[in-house]
Amino acid sequence: MEQDFLDWLLPRLPNDPRLEVGPGDDAAVLRPPAGRRTVVSVDMLSEGVDFRLGPECHPRQIGHKGLAVGLSDLAAMGARPEAAVVAVCLPRVGGGALARDIAAGVAALAATFDVAIAGGDTNAWDGALVVSVTVLGSVEPGHCWRRDGARPGDAIIATGRFGGSILGRHLDVQPRCREAAWIAARYPVHAAIDVSDGLSLDLARMMKASGTGALLDLAAVPIHPDAARLSLADGLGALDHALADGEDFELLLTLPSAAAAELLAARWPFPVALTRIGTVTAGQGLSTRAADGSEVPLAPRGFIHAFAD
Amino acid sequence: MEQDFLDWLLPRLPNDPRLEVGPGDDAAVLRPPAGRRTVVSVDMLSEGVDFRLGPECHPRQIGHKGLAVGLSDLAAMGARPEAAVVAVCLPRVGGGALARDIAAGVAALAATFDVAIAGGDTNAWDGALVVSVTVLGSVEPGHCWRRDGARPGDAIIATGRFGGSILGRHLDVQPRCREAAWIAARYPVHAAIDVSDGLSLDLARMMKASGTGALLDLAAVPIHPDAARLSLADGLGALDHALADGEDFELLLTLPSAAAAELLAARWPFPVALTRIGTVTAGQGLSTRAADGSEVPLAPRGFIHAFAD
Structure with a gap:
């Protein structure tokens, strides 16, 4: 029952000074940080698309992933995480245990990134598991990172390595x-x-929003070992996996070339790699350099949410 | 495809001065109203539980309902609606048309209540339709309506009439x-x-949260004509439907008895009824008066989201 779950959950949620009213009322009331904008994003995960329950996916990981993809959106806006609300549609059998595991996964990541769990909605139905997480963050006015601000000549910097996330990442x-x-x-x-x-x-997408193109340095694209492993299994190139696989949840940033050089030379305090993978151009779409130095178009590939009219 | 839907949707969404960054980026950026708290609530609707697609339910109504139940939560906090984000899991066949109809239903109600559509998430899967709406509102610090603030002696006021909402309301x-x-x-x-x-x-629930009880005046409970119609069909009493049916989305308020009398005597500018249906007591649970004037307990009944461990 929903009430049993809430009776289990609510005493476990930490108090948070950002909450004037926490979970358990009709809505939560947050104290927004003074002088900052509110950043909001929602993501929905469904069984069979974003995860498959089974030996390789514990329900805690679904809670983790649900919040993590939202926090990744906040990171891509240059925003600081503040709070989240979580809605679930549970299968009727096993739903209680699932709900507690999902909540545990959300709560652990929320504690890591100092996110207040402000509320949620718990439902049951005859279908498969669906989880929706809405994250709230904050940023100084005018300081968010948009996807339409790239300028020709900017360096393109990537965090981390790419490809093969389906193997577990x-x-x-x-x-x-x-x-x-x-x-x-x-x-x-x-x-x-x-x-x-x-x-x-x-x-x-970022280049299209900015009205720019990108010249990619394919030799510089950081390939994750998972992309190489997957390549052994399916015969596709590891670089192809790095360019086209979804769910890396790394960041792509553009900034002036000189600033990018400073960033790459700075004392970077994180273990994740930072790599310059290309340059923003005044053109359209993606391109790369062929062996003879000429520019050739590169077709973007990736995961498409497909549905028919 | 998701992109086709976004290409259709984004130009149709009105600009809103509350949005520093609107839909289409990794997250939306809102200008929160100065000096107010942020109120947030999420609700998830699923096919077969909250609606059944068919001749009696147009997909536009699902969009309407998704936003409306969130706005009802904001109303129950005494909060002013500000913005909403909408996530959907669409069936793969017919998903595009569904998405446009749902969006139209959301947008129409958003315009009515001056809600900025800040963003969303569009997914497709092999399951049935799921819609999740997160609403953001605002309220003055310390002025939200909580469910735990009822005091013995308060009058209990209800908006509207109750029961039989399943007939269409x-x-x-x-x-x-x-x-x-x-x-x-x-x-x-x-x-x-x-x-x-x-x-x-x-x-x-409100009485339990407040540590109080309620003495209900059953003769005063406003029964919707739908409850009477349903009663003819299923033989349950109309009052039983009024007390136990879900999804009326009316408000129950408690306030000091004198203030309630003033409210009921005031020039109330809305067509919806306002009725005193009982009194908060120092006891526990619900009770009512039997014909001989004695107080007898009344078991609460309603819709339970049922799922097993």
């Missing part, structure tokens, strides 16, 4: 909130996006 | 935001809740 998403906050405090980022559907696809 | 939810704002500006409301799961069940 897609459940263990590590949002780059701290990395984003560190960069936002020091460097003039012009545009940013997080890679949810594929490096080349999301880069192409 | 449950899709045509009219959130009581304007009524709540009017009352909040004039009267000292101690506690409030909206009736989503049943008048007696939600009243019992």
Whole structure:
């Protein structure tokens, strides 16, 4: 029952000074940080698309992933996480245990990133598991990272390595909130996006929004060992996986070339790699250099949410 | 495809001065109203539980209902609606048309209540339709209506009439935001809740949260004509439907008896009824008066989200 779950959950949620009214009322009441904007994003995960319950996916990981993809959106805006609300549609059998595991996964990541769990909605139905997480963050007015601000000549910087997340990393998403906050405090980022559907696809989206193109340095694209492992299994190139696989949840940033050089030379306090993977151009779409030095177009590829009319 | 839907949707969404960054980026950026708290609530609706697609339910109504139940939560906090984000899991076939109809239903109600559509998430899967709406509102610090503030002696006031919403009203939810704002500006409301799961069940929840009981005047409970119609069909009493049916989305408020009398005598500018249906007591649970004048317990009944461990 929903009430049994709430009786279990509510005493376990830590008090948070940002909450004037916490979970358990009709809505939560938050004290927004003075002088800052509110940043909001929602993500919905469903069984069979974003996770498959089974030996390789514990329900705690679904809670983790649900919050992590939202925090990744906040990171891509240069925003600081503040709070989250979580809604679930549970299968009727096993729903109680699932709900507690999901909540535990959410709560653990929320504690790591200092996110107040403000509320939620618990439902049951005859279908499969669906989880929706809405995150709230904050940012100084005019300081958020948009995806439409890239300028020709900007360097394109990527966090982390790409490809093969389906081998398990897609459940263990590590949002780059701290990395984003560190960069936002020091460097003039012009545009940013997080890679949810594929490096080349999301880069192409950022370029399209900015009215720019991108010249990618394919030799510089950081390939995750998982991409190489997957490549052995399916025969596709590891670079292809790095460019087209979804759910890396790394950040792509553009900033002036000189600032990017400073960033890459700085004392970067995080273990995740920072790599310059290309340059913003005055053109359209993505391109790369062929062996003879000429520029050739590169078709963006990635995960598409497909549905028919 | 998701992109086709976004290409259709984004140009149709009105600009809103509350949005520093609107839909289409990794997250939206809102300008929160100065000096106010942020109120947040999430609700998830699923096919077969909250609606059944078919001749009696147009997909536009699902969008309407999704936003309306969230706005009802804001009304129950005495909060002013500000913004909403909407996530959907669409069936793969027909998902595009569904998404556009749902968006149209959301947008129409958003325009009515001056809500900025800040963003969303569009997914497709092999399951049935799921819609999740997160609403953001605002309220003055310390002025929200909690459900735990009822005091013995308070009058219990209800908006509207109860029962039989399943005959169609449950899709045509009219959130009581304007009524709540009017009352909040004039009267000292101690506690409030909206009736989503049943008048007696939600009243019992508010009383439990407040550490109080309620003496209900059953003769005063406003019975909706739908409850009487349903009663003819199923043989249950109309009052039973009024007390136990879910999804009325009316408000229950407690306030000092004298203030309640003033409210009931005031020039109330809305067509919806306001009725005193009982009194908060120092006891526990719900009770009513038998014909001989003695107090007898009344078991709360309503809709329970049922799932097994």
